[in-house]
Amino acid sequence: MENWLVKRAKLDPDKVALILEHADFTFKELNVCVQLFASKLFTSGIRKNDPVALFSDNCFNGYVAILALQQLGARTIILDTELSFDSLNYQIHDCKPKTILISDSASTKEIIKIDWSQTLISDVLSLNKSADYTPVSEFDNNQVAAILYTPNDNNDIGVMLTYGNFFFSAMGTSLNLGISKQDIWVLTMPLFNALGFSVIMRSLIYGIGVYLIDGFDINQINKVLINERATIISLTPPMLRDLLNTLPKGKSYNPKFRCVFLGYGSVDNWTILRCNMLDIPVLQSYGMTDTTSNIAALNFNDAEAKAGSCGQPFFTEQIRITDINQDNIGCIEVKSPTIAIGYLNKRQLYQSRFTKDGFFKTGDMGYLDEDNFLYLKGRKSELIYRGNKIIYPREIENIYRSINGIVDICIAGIDNNLEKQVPVAYIELKQNAYLSGATLEEFGRHNLIDYQVPTEFRLVEKIPKTTSGKILHTKLFEMKYKIL
Known part of the structure; x- marks a missing residue:
């Protein structure tokens, strides 16, 4: 496919792409910023297929850096800014990046103690642009777009996700939610999280705006949802509970607000009841980093009748239940074009996660009802x-x-x-x-x-x-x- 950012800047040059607290950027303006930064990264020595680790909070420079690395065709490893020194040190020595690109606002954290090549984004910005730089013309479906680390029993796993993974994930979500060009997705999930990173990719594919918020600032998020043009927000159940607890009395979200798209586990009945009382639509979903985020979700028509469910599998997904126990609960297995292409340096572990007929073993337990709605019961190991x-x-x-x-x-x-x-x-x-x-x-x-x-x-x-x-x-x- 043609370079997503370049294509979107051609199709919707004047459409708002990114909203910050004090500024908006159209796709044309965002593309200009990204290409300039990519050119300076080229000057710094970054080339196609180079592994580059990014350590950034939800800031403008971090957002631009992700898109700039894609323009170069680099292999981007996204690091969790909240990890301990030991976890970060393990991940860095596992992925062996050419350098660690660090946003200045995150430069005081544990990452600076790690003995590895590090580059501040501000230092890159001070470089001259390169006359030899040209953005990649196409995104290969099989090319790794990002490596996101996820916890494992022993050591963290670097999950390798391709452009094809993100494209099919976006298609499944769009068919479920009915995304339109008028939607604006609030991104308060961290950039290094599968849910957060997916929103960036969906913005380019759908041509929708992203409202970027740094950190889980509850008061700011509620203000945005009440006063701004936000239509969708991705949250986890604990984040949703925190928002509800601080929502000003008598206030409701703006008239264009469509839903809370809920990931990472099921929400409790009390929270759902509170959302119903406040007229806040909540669509529960199911997915994991290995599946490029969501692979099943409730839609608006079924939200009330199937409360407690994670919804039906997206059109792009096959979900089945195996090894059903005495409670009619079994193992959730998936076959999908959104399954990660591999685990970094852990090929044998990756292969062990698949059945002989190509289904991915999620490690989660649940069941499908008579209407093919998925209900999650928890991790098998728990x-x-x-x-x-x-x-x-x-x-x-x-x-x-x-x-x-x-x-x-x-x-x-x-x-x-x-x-x-x-x-x-x-x-x-x-x-x-x-x-x-x-x-x-x-x-x-x-x-x-x-x-x-x-x-x-x-x-x-x-x-x-x-x-x-x-x-x-x-x-x-x-x-x-x-x-x-």
């Missing part, structure tokens, strides 16, 4: 086997999240010789909230089946998560806690 019963932690978490005073909760299994495993609750409470273990146990007795009730309630200062909102179970088990 299920708890108590005697001859199977416990699905998300069901219990969903119930407990309705309690005022609980910020977040994670149900995990611990070994017990009598019953194999028993459920234990890790809880993060609001400031000045008081909930005793006896009260929480009593609540469980009234709202859950006996074998689902946690045997212990452990108070932690903060439940550890990735920047996309996924709970880090290994770190959770290492934390200090107090028995309620």
Whole structure:
């Protein structure tokens, strides 16, 4: 396909492409900025197929840098700005970039301690443009557009996503949501996140504007959704709960606002109820980094009738359930043109994720109802086997999240010789909230089946998560806690 940015600048030169707090850029203006920066990157020595790591927050320069690296045909590795030194160090030595391109606003973080070639974006901007630079004319569907790291049991995995992956992902999402040129997608998810990076790519494919917000600034996001022309926002369930908790009383989102596109896990019933009361449409979706973000989602017509579902598979996807257990829950497997082309330096692990007939094993559990709507029950590795019963932690978490005073909760299994495993609750409470273990146990007795009730309630200062909102179970088990 013709270079996406160049093509979009020709088709819609005067259409707004990027909105910042104090400035708008059309596709023509954005293209000019990107080509200038790409030329300066060329002067700095970056060439086609060079691996370049980008360490940036959600700033204009970081956004432009992503598009500029694409113009050069470089292989872009997107780094998580919130990672520890050890995790970043591992990722850098795993991907071995030609340099780490760092936005100045993110230059004070752990990345500067890593012994590797580093280049500040401001230093690139000070260079002269090159007379020899020309942007790549075409994007090859099989070319790696980005490498995004995702947590794994041992070491992080560099997931290699192609232009074809992103194109088919955009097509599936568009057919589901009915994207129009009038849509403006709020990007508050980090650029290094699959959900966030996908929005950048969709903007070029659809020709829609992106409202870029740095960090999860709750008050600013609510102001944008109330006062600006935003129509869609991607959020995780915890982010949505935080927004609702700070939404000014009596306020609602602007008349053109269409939906919260929810990723990374199912949302609790209480949050959905609050959204219904506030007339905020929520479309739950299902996907992962390996599948280039969403591969299934509710649409507007089914949102009410199929509440709790992740929707039907997109037109571009095949989803099936295998190894169905006693509860009629099984393993979710996918065949799709959005599946990553590989894992960086981990070919054997990548190949092990596929069945003989080419389906990708997601590691998630769920079921499809009679109308082919997908319901997610959780990660296979997180299920708890108590005697001859199977416990699905998300069901219990969903119930407990309705309690005022609980910020977040994670149900995990611990070994017990009598019953194999028993459920234990890790809880993060609001400031000045008081909930005793006896009260929480009593609540469980009234709202859950006996074998689902946690045997212990452990108070932690903060439940550890990735920047996309996924709970880090290994770190959770290492934390200090107090028995309620």
